[in-house]
Amino acid sequence: MPGDERVENPDEVTTRATSMRARPRHVWPWLAQMGNGRGGLYSYDGLDRLFGVLDRPSADSLMPAFQELHAGDTIPVRGSDGWPIAIATPDEFLLLDVHMDGAHVTCAFDIDSLSPVETRLIMRVRARLPRNWRKPLLMAVLDPAEFVMVRRQLLGIRDTICHAISCAVRDFGSGR
Secondary structure: OOOHHHOOOOOEEEEEEEEEOOOHHHHHHHHHOOEOOOOEOOOOHHHHHHOOOOOOOOOOOOOHHHOOOOOOOEEOOOOOOOEEEEEEEOOOEEEEEEEEOOEEEEEEEEEEEEEOOEEEEEEEEEEEOOOOOOHHHHHHHHHHHHHHHHHHHHHHHHHHHHHHHOOOEEEEEEEO
């Protein structure tokens, strides 16, 4: 995927996806409005709020004020400087490139049109962790936590879109 080369020698790489009966133009607006004080993250809002990442639940409607997203912008996330946007191609692709506490993480959202009425939203996370005494502990926690939160985020985005446009959902896939 575009941006894979940004994280050299990753410790963790996951690719997860979901499909829905919606067009790419229905998916992009929900990605564009992600963030704290915006549309949320569509994951487990209670956990995101407990850990101080969000200040309120994820939106269940489109927010016109947050539909413009460009490379160089930042998705606001509490407790950090936010998630910098490296690539923003409306209706096609979004790449976040985050450097935080010695870790380097990219998060790619690929909006893949399967047919004129069906879209697959693919999310790839690549992470390199700092080389220190905490790395074994972080690796033990990272994979299950990432799976749970990313799965919920993809399903949350899909379900919110489908509720908004009355579409049908198909499946959730995962892989490494």
